[in-house]
Amino acid sequence: MKKVQLSEADKDYLKSYESKGNHCARAIRRACMLLMVDEAGKNQKQIAHDCSCSEGSVTNLVKRYTQCEGAVKEVLEEKPRSGQPTIITAALEAHITALACCSEGPHGRNSWTLELIADKMVNDGLAVHLSYETVRKVLKKASSSPGFNNTGVLVR
Numbered sequence: 001m002k003k004v005q006l007s008e009a010d011k012d013y014l015k016s017y018e019s020k021g022n023h024c025a026r027a028i029r030r031a032c033m034l035l036m037v038d039e040a041g042k043n044q045k046q047i048a049h050d051c052s053c054s055e056g057s058v059t060n061l062v063k064r065y066t067q068c069e070g071a072v073k074e075v076l077e078e079k080p081r082s083g084q085p086t087i088i089t090a091a092l093e094a095h096i097t098a099l100a101c102c103s104e105g106p107h108g109r110n111s112w113t114l115e116l117i118a119d120k121m122v123n124d125g126l127a128v129h130l131s132y133e134t135v136r137k138v139l140k141k142a143s144s145s146p147g148f149n150n151t152g153v154l155v156r
Contacts, residue, residue, distance in 0.1 A: 004065055006038040010072045017076065027076045029053060033061050034075065088138060092126055096135055097142045114139075 014031045029051055036047045048055045068074040105111045114132035121127045
């Protein structure tokens with residue numbers, strides 16, 4: 001196993017990082033593993049057992065430490081994960097909520113349906129694609145629903 005050489009400042013930082021509870025559990029576990037790897041006499045299997053993780057996690061952490069050239073703060077942070085970006089922005093949420101709650105229904109209708117709201121947002125160019133289920137989630141988050149009299153506004 002590659003040896004990790006931590007400076008005294010890094011050790012102090014990791015100990016305080018580990019003792020304070022304002023970080024995510026995975027980052028705290030990484031700090032614990034780094035401190036254990038720095039100690040002499042422990043192998044990967046023992047460190048993995050003590051930290052309740054796999055040996056591969058310890059190996060990957062040591063690799064990341066060497067790649068980051070000893071920058072402890074970079075080692076503790078998570079790398080950005082790939083995935084589809086969200087299509088709902090705050091502005092789009094506002095448009096959906098305003099359309100559902102504050103405007104009259106389209107021509108020939110009393111109120112907006114989820115499908116009509118989704119189609120209107122796409123036709124207006126506010127979204128490339130929008131399903132009625134996404135509209136439903138936005139309205140549920142805003143605690144309103146199309147056609148419901150109580151839109152959350154207090155009228156006196």
